Amino acid sequence: EAGVTQFPSHSVIEKGQTVTLRCDPISGHDNLYWYRRVMGKEIKFLLHFVKESKQDESGMPNNRFLAERTGGTYSTLKVQPAELEDSGVYFCASSQIGTPDTQYFGPGTRLTVL
């Protein structure tokens, strides 16, 4: 069974540019989560999808971040325009309905904003 995949693995962009991160959850996992880890800090929750619906987006830092999950499969996280403080590792995780505790993490996307 394939795990959670994320693309790209690394992205280097300039301040003001747009970047879109993609996450493919484990097949059949309706829960999808986005997290971010800024260097030296803890992993922080961004938002949670159940299928295509946003269940909780309380962790989204501001309106420069837009997450979508069309069709309840893969998800994208767009940052527009990117700022220096957006640099970090963005993790995606997925879990089955009924076992929300058991989240499987993807390898992460390392975003560097110059």
Place this chain on the structure above:
Amino acid sequence: QKEVEQNSGPLSVPEGAIASLNCTYSDRGSQSFFWYRQYSGKSPELIMFIYSNGDKEDGRFTAQLNKASQYVSLLIRDSQPSDSATYLCAVASQSGGSYIPTFGRGTSLIVHP
């Protein structure tokens, strides 16, 4: 603000010893407690979860939870060099259908031969 505190380490133990990792949390309403292992440059991997006070054992790993004192610990018996990694403590409570963990910054464990 919910907080999870861990000693950043590194915690260095010899091969074969018991490694003890500790974590404290601020939210008394927390319901679920997790330990993740993260190798450098890799994704966090769930290794243990515990819901009730007391001990939970899985192979060489034992998670211990004390809700009154608001701490959770992870013991690794017969530590191996392959256990060298960062161990993340996470604490969650259910809110409106979401089960969102709050993570600590992690403790770096080094097991030397």
